[in-house]
Amino acid sequence: MIDVRRLDRERLEPAYGLLGQRLLPWPALNAPFEGAWCVLRAGTGSTPHAHHEYEIFIAVSGAAEVVVGDERRPFVAGDVVRLPPGTPHQVVNDGPDDFEYYGVWWDAEMAASFVARHEAGPR
Template identity: 65%
Template sequence: MIELRRLDRDQLTSAYGVDSERLLPWAALNAPFEGAWCVLAPGGASQPHAHHEYELFIAVSGRAVLEVDGERRDFVAGDLVHLLPGSTHNVRNDSATEFEWYAVWWDSDLAAGFLARHARVERAS
């Protein structure tokens, strides 16, 4: 069976200055990570921030500038970036079109929750 979710632009919420749709809750998914589809309007920028999770950004469409701990890089569709816990980062869209990326993050608490849920499912089978 295929469980398919599509980006629902009417359900976007704002976090860190970016419109996004969170991956969870999703009853079909038991995962050791969380994620969000992110949409940044032309001229927009996310708030610089840091957190304790590891994070992976996957650029989906458009182009932007990614800044991590003061280092700036072009960030374009097809690029991946791995962010370490504690790194201060933000995305800035200087282009004339939306920039979209997918963010995935994880930490030991998310992994432990996944393992506990997985064990319950195995015991119930």
């Protein structure tokens, strides 16, 4: 059986200064993480923020920069960025094209919930 969760580009919602769709959690998938497809329009930047979760960004298309504190690094399709908990961060797209990436985040509570669901077995 193949189970597909579709991205709906017509229903992207604003969050953190960009557009996105949360594709995880997904009731059919018992995962210890959550995630969202993110679109950063040309000439914009996400809202600088920090949070308690671990997070990675996976660049899918286009080019942007990741800003952490005073450091700016190029972030292009195929790159993965790791952000430890509490790290203030922002993605900036100064280019002429949209930048798309997938964000995945997790914390100890998500991991513990995953283990409990896993041990309980299929529903």
